[in-house]
Amino acid sequence: MANRLVESRTTAVPYVDVHETHTGMVVLVGDRAFKAKKPVFTDFLDFRTLEQRERACFREVKLNSRLSPDSYFGVAHLSDPTGGPAEPIVVMRRYRDEDRLASIVTGDRSGQSAQRLLDRIAEVLADFHEQAERDPVISQQGTLSAIEQRWHENLTELNRHAAETISGVSSPSVSKIEHLVTEFISGRAALLSSRIEGGYIVDGHGDLLADDIFCVDGEPALLDCLEFDDELRYIDRVDDAAFLAMDVEFLGRKDLGEYFLEQYVAHSADTAPPSLRDFYIAYRAVVRAKVDCVRLSQGKTEAEADAAAHVDIALRHLESGAIRLALIGGNPGTGKSTLARALAEKVGAQVISTDDVRRELRESGAIDGDPGVMNSGLYTPDNVTAVYEVTLRRARALLGKGHSVILDATWRDPQMRAHAQCLATETHSVMVELMCVATIDTAAQRIRARRPGNSDVTPEIAVELATQSDRWDDAYRVDTSRGRDLSVLSAHSVWRRAV
Numbered sequence: 001m002a003n004r005l006v007e008s009r010t011t012a013v014p015y016v017d018v019h020e021t022h023t024g025m026v027v028l029v030g031d032r033a034f035k036a037k038k039p040v041f042t043d044f045l046d047f048r049t050l051e052q053r054e055r056a057c058f059r060e061v062k063l064n065s066r067l068s069p070d071s072y073f074g075v076a077h078l079s080d081p082t083g084g085p086a087e088p089i090v091v092m093r094r095y096r097d098e099d100r101l102a103s104i105v106t107g108d109r110s111g112q113s114a115q116r117l118l119d120r121i122a123e124v125l126a127d128f129h130e131q132a133e134r135d136p137v138i139s140q141q142g143t144l145s146a147i148e149q150r151w152h153e154n155l156t157e158l159n160r161h162a163a164e165t166i167s168g169v170s171s172p173s174v175s176k177i178e179h180l181v182t183e184f185i186s187g188r189a190a191l192l193s194s195r196i197e198g199g200y201i202v203d204g205h206g207d208l209l210a211d212d213i214f215c216v217d218g219e220p221a222l223l224d225c226l227e228f229d230d231e232l233r234y235i236d237r238v239d240d241a242a243f244l245a246m247d248v249e250f251l252g253r254k255d256l257g258e259y260f261l262e263q264y265v266a267h268s269a270d271t272a273p274p275s276l277r278d279f280y281i282a283y284r285a286v287v288r289a290k291v292d293c294v295r296l297s298q299g300k301t302e303a304e305a306d307a308a309a310h311v312d313i314a315l316r317h318l319e320s321g322a323i324r325l326a327l328i329g330g331n332p333g334t335g336k337s338t339l340a341r342a343l344a345e346k347v348g349a350q351v352i353s354t355d356d357v358r359r360e361l362r363e364s365g366a367i368d369g370d371p372g373v374m375n376s377g378l379y380t381p382d383n384v385t386a387v388y389e390v391t392l393r394r395a396r397a398l399l400g401k402g403h404s405v406i407l408d409a410t411w412r413d414p415q416m417r418a419h420a421q422c423l424a425t426e427t428h429s430v431m432v433e434l435m436c437v438a439t440i441d442t443a444a445q446r447i448r449a450r451r452p453g454n455s456d457v458t459p460e461i462a463v464e465l466a467t468q469s470d471r472w473d474d475a476y477r478v479d480t481s482r483g484r485d486l487s488v489l490s491a492h493s494v495w496r497r498a499v
Contacts, residue, residue, distance in 0.1 A: 168308020
């Protein structure tokens with residue numbers, strides 16, 4: 001039997017092998033894996049008594065059988081030859097190292113095999129989350145205060161390690177993470193509440209690592225869920241998926257991490273904004289950085305580079321997911337609407353145009369007047385104020401739900417810009433100010449060439465506005481006469497730096 005098992009493997013794998021951690025031991029024998037708990041007590045678990053270890057074994061089998069019933073055979077008992085009590089052990093299927101997702105991801109240069117597997121994992125995980133348990137106790141872990149507490153605990157620990165002069169885990173980097181996290185959470189109460197109300201907080205897996213997922217005949221086996229702390233397993237389902245996306249990125253395949261998360265969102269029909277995905281990827285990276293620091297303190301020198309890499313991932317995603325409120329302004333015909341739409345497509349932001357709002361308000365009867373005349377008709381001061389108030393009110397709702405917003409308007413009035421700045425401050429959003437510029441002739445020519453739409457501006461109005469003094473010193477000037485691609489490149493550079 002032993003010879004047949006060894007010969008069936010594609011690599012030389014010992015029939016018997018042993019792996020040990022600080023909390024347990026795994027003995028691999030043939031096609032089985034036997035896991036025993038050590039009688040230890042730590043900050044997060046207590047296995048000191050036989051009864052506690054027995055309960056932990058049964059719980060491990062029960063919880064993991066939700067996702068991988070064919071991988072867990074049950075709990076057996078190892079008899080003591082000296083006559084002592086039998087020790088409980090978890091009996092599992094043994095998998096080959098080359099069938100690990102981590103091996104597949106790092107070994108597949110084209111990414112095609114990994115993509116097929118990740119697509120299937122996304123489907124399995126989405127189905128699991130759809131059926132996962134939900135109740136008020138579970139939902140409580142999705143509240144703003146619970147999420148703040150989790151971040152606080154992990155960052156406090158990471159700060160302690162940063163004081164130990166670990167390369168890549170510095171106090172300034174941890175402080176920056178803290179700032180970005182605080183800004184995101186503080187302005188996103190509406191988003192977090194909507195996740196609870198939508199039933200997105202579930203009893204999940206809680207520890208999705210590429211090393212603990214295997215592929216057999218094209219089907220994934222997702223092992224080793226977090227069983228020692230129920231509250232840490234009660235999470236937003238996007239948080240659950242983000243853990244694996246983060247780990248795949250850590251393995252050097254950011255493209256595959258993004259692919260997996262996109263497939264998960266597609267299979268689950270989840271409406272989470274991209275910023276929330278970035279937020280939870282960063283959270284999982286911080287959790288792993290903390291674990292890396294612990295490993296380093298235990299003498300695992302390779303963990304120092306791992307910690308630095310995880311901190312870097314956290315910072316990148318928090319910066320990418322920071323909520324921004326962008327004002328893209330300028331005189332008519334300077335290309336602000338074109339730039340607003342193009343930048344929004346690149347960064348995943350929502351666009352609100354005052355032209356569109358004005359047309360809606362006119363059609364509803366909220367404002368009236370003839371178009372095409374400066375400071376009268378549709379453009380009286382009262383009508384202009386009404387349009388900007390509605391624009392900012394809609395922006396507030398989107399910012400609170402975790403969407404970055406681009407406001408397409410002239411933004412000539414400093415008072416209106418001040419109102420927008422107040423909105424950014426109140427919603428803990430980063431302000432981005434861009435002013436489009438072009439020659440008077442170019443602007444007039446663009447207006448003449450426009451297709452019919454929501455803008456009522458004439459070339460004459462554009463010329464009149466262009467001759468008026470307009471100081472907007474805080475804005476970055478984008479010369480749109482250079483062409484669309486260069487304009488978007490400049491605007492995107494300003495957007496990315498604004499954190």
